[in-house]
Amino acid sequence: MIDNLMTALGAEFVQLSLTPTLIGILAAVACALPGNFLLLRRQALIGDAISHVVLPGIVAAFLVTGTITAVPMMLGAGAAAIVAVVMIEIVKRLGRVEPGAAMGLVFTTLFAAGVLFLEITDTSSVHIDVQHALLGNLESLIWFDAEGWQSLVDPAALATLPPQLPRLALVLVGIGLFIVLFWKELKISTFDAAFAGAIGIRTGLLSFALVVATAIAAVAAFDAVGSIIVIAMFVCPPASARLMTNQLGRQVGWSVVFATISAILGYVFAGYGPGWFGSPYAVSAAGMIATISGIIMLLACLFGPQRKRVGQQAEA
């Protein structure tokens, strides 16, 4: 039994599945953490908007620098996210329209512009396309030089890790630190913005910082897993967690658990699931991770202990 498990988790696993699984987990958790606060602030769709504008940001960065290296791409995407947030605010004020419509207008326009630039400029020499932007390429982030678990302590092999892995780990640590350091401020301003302002918390700055953290998570995760799973991870694990508990700390904890489960099960089902039905092909891991997070959320909606609104009667 143990032997079987060890073979299953042997050298091949380390080489082909360890890094994509880890990247999936890191991406999911990095998005779920800020997602908790967005959810409670009724800004869940900011994640949606930001993940749509990452594409034009990356295309713009490519048009300016002519290369697809990570740093300009991340900067471009981050800049696009900030431009989008500012544009949403302008449209909202100028047109006096509801936030949803302003958001829909801005992110579809920017996304359309991104696709258009991508199609009309010559990007055939490099690998960026819409398909990749939407779906990511989690499956391809393998650790080519790994020969087994011992590679984890081999500096030469470690140097060839997919760069997304350390990058996402760094982003996750950064976001985690932001949330831990500003826990009290985030908590108070999320639940009672007026009180937070009265005791001297700079709520405007804090919500901007939250949007920036969201953008960073979206950009880093997007690069590895595409924009669908990003939206799903911003919304689904925190929403499921919200139905489990009334305490913010526990909610964040549950959301991390749900995000991790989604990433692992999603990757496993996408890679090995079709085999159980006799198909030799794998399906989209990003899509499967989003699907699993949806199933978890459905279960939470049906059975979560805190699924009802306060005061809502138990309905048949």
Next chain:
Amino acid sequence: MSFLDYFISALLLQAGYNSALVAVGAGLLGLSAGSAGAFIFLRKRALVSDAISHATLPGVGLAFMIMVAFGSDGRWLPGLIIGSAISSAIGLILVEWITRKTRLTEDAAIGAVLSVFFGFGIVLLTIIQTMSSGRQAGLENFLLGSTAGMLISEATTIAVAGALAAAFVFLLRRPMTLVAFDPEYAATTGVNVRNIDLAMMGLALIVTVIGLKIVGLILIVALLIIPPVTARFWTNQVGPMIGISALVGGISGYIGAVLSAAEASIPTGPIIVLVAFGFFMISALFSPLRGALASALRHQRFQRRVHRRQGLLALSRREPIYDGLTLRILRRSGMIRRDGVATLRGRTASEKASRDEARWAMARRILPDDSAIERYDGLTPIERMMTSDQIAEIDRMLAEKQGASA
């Protein structure tokens, strides 16, 4: 033929039967999207349509797989449309169910449904790619739309469905307006609010599924949102707003389709959205009602009136004026000389200003309930807000008061 020549001939429907049909189809699609979107926008549920549109993807995939299982080639557009309509209806019901039955808010429900359905749809697409590698299904085109190689039967389907949706909007316009503005009142007049809401979202669903082929499911929501937001800049009335919104949608669809027909590398969906955004930008800047330019002008005019008025009051009280803008305004309108001394005109105007202030003060005492007092902004000349009889009465009281204090 140059791009411009081709664009113009396509614009005039002279560039071949097929591209003409596509352009007309896209125009009709935009028209129905604009008019349906107007109601959704007024009901403040713009992003629900985003969930609807992303939720079409699994339906497209499953419909394709079912059709292939029954031996057809799976690309029959009406079949794919029916499949997408069913799955997006399920998505819509789920959004409503989550919002109603759990403590989660609508935005969370929208985000969850759109991402999960889309993710599941992508899983199905990857299965389809492996199961019929010989027959490239081209289902990816449903993501961003494509009119290249569109069949005439498909264009006809879209044109007919677009026209039907527009007719549907026309028939339901009254109850939908009522529900969008005042659902409680609508309910008291016997309108079934829930059914009308469903009808509204049903319209969004119809527009989405017929727009899949041309605009694609990621961007179709733009055609439901941008035209009404644009229209809102031009009018404060529902009827005209829906008309303008439909027009903006229709023209965007038409011009976008023509542009993309003229230059094959331009993808149809994005260009239609960007044309619509162009209309939005023009409106946001130049609309006389709420545009940025008109607001700036209005603000400047107001600012000048305030400075003029305050300057005149200062003159009448013989107070020195330090503010540069006030001095400039007074000087330019010939109220003061270069050295700051009031001209004859300036003295007359400042006396009038201070007399009007006194008149208002008196009016507040003797006519405290007059509506003119509530509407007074501190700037409008009193003659425009009160009748000459009222002013004469106020003047009489002022004279009496002066007589008493003297």
